Amino acid sequence: xxxxxxxxxxxxxxxxxxxxxxxxxxxxxxxxxxxxxxxxxxxxxxxxxxxxxxxxxxxxxxxxxxxxxxxxxxxxxxxxxxxxxxxxxxxxxxxxxxxxxxxxxxxxxxxxxxxxxxxxxxxxxxxxxxxxxxxxxxxxxxxxxxxxxxxxxxxxxxxxxxxxxxxxxxxxxxxxxxxxxxxxxxxxxxxxxxxxxxxxxxxxxxxxxxxxxxxxxxxxxxxxxxxxxxxxxxxxxxxxxxxxx
Amino acid sequence: xxxxxxxxxxxxxxxxxxxxxxxxxxxxxxxxxxxxxxxxxxxxxxxxxxxxxxxxxxxxxxxxxxxxxxxxxxxxxxxxxxxxxxxxxxxxxxxxxxxxxxxxxxxxxxxxxxxxxxxxxxxxxxxxxxxxxxxxxxxxxxxxxxxxxxxxxxxxxxxxxxxxxxxxxxxxxxxxxxxxxxxxxxxxxxxxxxxxxxxxxxxxxxxxxxxxxxxxxxxxxxxxxxxxxxxxxxxxxxxxxxxxx
Numbered sequence: 103x104x105x106x107x108x109x110x111x112x113x114x115x116x117x118x119x120x121x122x123x124x125x126x127x128x129x130x131x132x133x134x135x136x137x138x139x140x141x142x143x144x145x146x147x148x149x150x151x152x153x154x155x156x157x158x159x160x161x162x163x164x165x166x167x168x169x170x171x172x173x174x175x176x177x178x179x180x181x182x183x184x185x186x187x188x189x190x191x192x193x194x195x196x197x198x199x200x201x202x203x204x205x206x207x208x209x210x211x212x213x214x215x216x217x218x219x220x221x222x223x224x225x226x227x228x229x230x231x232x233x234x235x236x237x238x239x240x241x242x243x244x245x246x247x248x249x250x251x252x253x254x255x256x257x258x259x260x261x262x263x264x265x266x267x268x269x270x271x272x273x274x275x276x277x278x279x280x281x282x283x284x285x286x287x288x289x290x291x292x293x294x295x296x297x298x299x300x301x302x303x304x305x306x307x308x309x310x311x312x313x314x315x316x317x318x319x320x321x322x323x324x325x326x327x328x329x330x331x332x333x334x335x336x337x338x339x340x341x342x343x344x345x346x347x
Numbered sequence: 348x349x350x351x352x353x354x355x356x357x358x359x360x361x362x363x364x365x366x367x368x369x370x371x372x373x374x375x376x377x378x379x380x381x382x383x384x385x386x387x388x389x390x391x392x393x394x395x396x397x398x399x400x401x402x403x404x405x406x407x408x409x410x411x412x413x414x415x416x417x418x419x420x421x422x423x424x425x426x427x428x429x430x431x432x433x434x435x436x437x438x439x440x441x442x443x444x445x446x447x448x449x450x451x452x453x454x455x456x457x458x459x460x461x462x463x464x465x466x467x468x469x470x471x472x473x474x475x476x477x478x479x480x481x482x483x484x485x486x487x488x489x490x491x492x493x494x495x496x497x498x499x500x501x502x503x504x505x506x507x508x509x510x511x512x513x514x515x516x517x518x519x520x521x522x523x524x525x526x527x528x529x530x531x532x533x534x535x536x537x538x539x540x541x542x543x544x545x546x547x548x549x550x551x552x553x554x555x556x557x558x559x560x561x562x563x564x565x566x567x568x569x570x571x572x573x574x575x576x577x578x579x580x581x582x583x584x585x586x587x588x589x590x591x592x
Contacts, residue, residue, distance in 0.1 A: 113470040159471075179467070189470045222424070225358040225434045226404075230471070 106175060107166045107198045108182075110134065112159060113189040115229045115338065119156040120163070130154070130190060134165065137185040141178075142171040151204040151345040152211060155297070157337035159230065162193075162344040166204040210274065210346040212290045215303045216339045220283040231284055232339035238310030240278060240285060246309050246319040247276040247287075250302060257326035259302050260295035261334070269295060269326075278306070285310075288343075297334055305332030351420060352411045352443045353427075355379065357404060358434040360474045360583065364401040365408070375399070375435060379410065382430040386423075387416045396449040396590040397456060400542070402582035404475065407438075407589040411449040455519065455591040457535045460548045461584045465528040476529055477584035483555030485523060485530060491554050491564040492521040492532075495547060502571035504547050505540035506579070514540060514571075523551070530555075533588075542579055550577030 110130075118126040122135075131148055138146035150165040173181060178195035186192070216231035218224055223233040250273055257269040275290040287303055305322065308314045314322075314332065322330045355375075363371040367380075376393055383391035395410040418426060423440035431437070461476035463469055468478045498517040505511055520535040532548055550567065553559045559567075559577065567575045 111467075111470050113473075183468070188468075188473050191467055191470055193467050222356075222436055222438050223428070223433075225356050225436055226475070228358075228433050 103200070104169050104175075105166055105198050105200045105202055106169050106178065107164060107196050107202060107204065108178065108192050109194040110163045110165065111161050111191050111193055112163065113229070114154060114157050114159045116189060117156065119158065120150050120152065120154045126156075130160075130163075131165075133187065133190055134182075134192075137182050138167060138169070140185060141173060141181050142169055144170055149204050151208045152342050154342055155337050155340075158340045158342065159338075160342040163342050164204050164208070164345040164347075166198060166202055168200075204345070207347055208293075208345050210290055210292050211294065212288065212343040212346070213294070213299045214341045214343050215287040215289070215299060215335065216341070217285040217287070217303075217307070218283060219280075219285050224283075227284075229338055230341070232336050234307065234311075236311060238285060238307065239312070240280060240310065242316060243285075243287075243306045243310045244278045246306060246316045247278050249316070249320050249323065251276050254323055255326055256295055256298055256323075258322050258328055258331045259298045259305070260328065261297040261301070262328045264296040266295055271295065271298070276302075290346075300335045300337065300340060301328075301331055301333075303335040303340075307335060308332040348445070349414050349420075350411055350443050350445045350447055351414050351423065352409060352441050352447060352449065353423070353437050354439040355408045355410065356406050356436050356438055357408065358474070359399060359402050359404045361434060362401065364403065365395050365397065365399045371401075375405075375408075376410075378432060378435055379427075379437075382427050383412060383414070385430060386418060386426050387414055389415055394449050396453045397587050399587055400582050400585075403585045403587065404583075405587040408587050409449050409453070409590040409592075411443060411447055413445075449590075452592055453538075453590050455535055455537050456539065457533065457588040457591070458539070458544045459586045459588050460532040460534070460544060460580060461586070462530040462532070462548075462552070463528060464525075464530050469528075472529075474583055475586070477581050479552065479556075481556060483530060483552065484557070485525060485555065487561060488530075488532075488551045488555045489523045491551060491561045492523050494561070494565050494568065496521050499568055500571055501540055501543055501568075503567045503573055503576045504543045504550070505573065506542040506546070507573045509541040511540055516540065516543070521547075535591075545580045545582065545585060546573075546576055546578075548580040548585075552580060553577040 120130045148167045179192040182192040218231040218233045253272040273291040277288040365375045393412045424437040427437040463476040463478045502514040518536040522533040
């Protein structure tokens with residue numbers, strides 16, 4: 103028995119997120135398990151580092167699974183890619199110790215939220231960036247972003263109804279920059295509450311459009327009330343960039 | 348009656364090309380005419396600068412049409428975009444003289460052919476770039492490209508069966524460069540024969556993979572025989588970038 107860590111890239115547009123769930127459409131995990139089960143000739147269960155939501159994409163999702171098959175590790179990506187649909191690919195596979203767990207052992211994750219902020223929408227970015235016509239004040243967003251960096255109780259930025267034992271998380275970096283007509287929010291943290299990146303983004307968009315002030319952002323963090331923070335920015339513009347170990 | 352020139356962007360993936368034809372699927376022209384007819388409350392016929400093939404994309408296709416409606420020209424893009432599907436957008440509209448003809452008056456066009464040339468395919472580029480795993484010799488391609496620049500009889504690079512009165516065209520620039528794991532072929536010319544850009548690309552791919560030499564490219568141009576040139580590179584990786592007037 104071997105423990106294998108893989109890195110996968112996917113276009114989440116046509117999936118109900120990463121995790122297998124009852125009564126939903128197809129999920130990424132399900133597709134990957136089907137393919138690995140076929141390669142292994144016996145049931146394979148896959149554990150992903152991040153349970154990305156429906157519509158969310160990944161450039162560097164990681165996962166691990168136990169394998170009986172004697173297939174050389176270096177051949178796993180090619181074997182998987184022959185069987186996977188063209189919106190999911192395996193980019194790398196490596197052997198890891200039997201105790202390695204893709205989610206528990208993750209030290210951090212990087213997400214990118216893409217806002218298309220120009221006069222016209224783009225047909226090529228329609229599934230990957232959130233289109234906002236009105237100009238956003240990026241300088242104000244960067245200023246507010248600095249208050250979100252660090253270790254905080256992020257209860258105000260967790261989807262209401264989600265049960266969290268410990269809402270304290272550390273955002274080690276929140277960078278906001280303009281690139282090719284887009285605004286990118288690059289967030290690195292040791293972990294994220296449910297929909298936290300999208301609620302932080304929605305809140306910073308409200309700030310960037312003048313509906314909130316930097317002082318109010320500080321109050322929202324302190325008050326820990328979800329209803330004081332901004333809207334949940336749409337899923338399709340979010341990409342899991344990398345998982346750190 | 349006004350003559351309006353528009354610039355449009357589209358993702359060609361789900362269309363049977365630009366031009367309305369019998370017995371094919373939906374076309375871009377058809378979608379645009381439907382929308383303009385609705386805005387104009389009377390039939391509008393649109394003339395496009397380039398008859399892009401099925402699957403080919405455009406960042407800067409141009410077209411013109413005659414309009415009765417009194418809608419201010421500046422409002423035309425917004426009015427169209429409200430009605431267009433999300434894979435077609437109008438980026439600009441301007442008034443032009445009544446004799447302006449988007450195709451006949453075009454002085455040149457720029458196309459980009461995108462080759463994804465890296466170890467793994469990309470899920471995000473699957474509809475926009477042609478994936479080739481084996482490394483291509485870009486230096487040789489650039490060398491051969493210089494022989495294609497200039498004014499030539501391009502019969503060897505026209506789809507067989509196409510009837511051409513005058514197969515002489517001028518390529519003013521053929522630039523080949525690496526960018527983000529891709530190879531871009533940027534071709535500017537005063538006009539192109541049927542499938543010419545894709546046959547030039549296929550020929551340069553065969554050269555870049557060692558199946559043809561630079562000397563052979565010169566012979567292919569001179570001999571004017573389609574069967575000596577390379578394969579027709581797939582349509583989905585081609586984008587009409589700009590039309591010059």
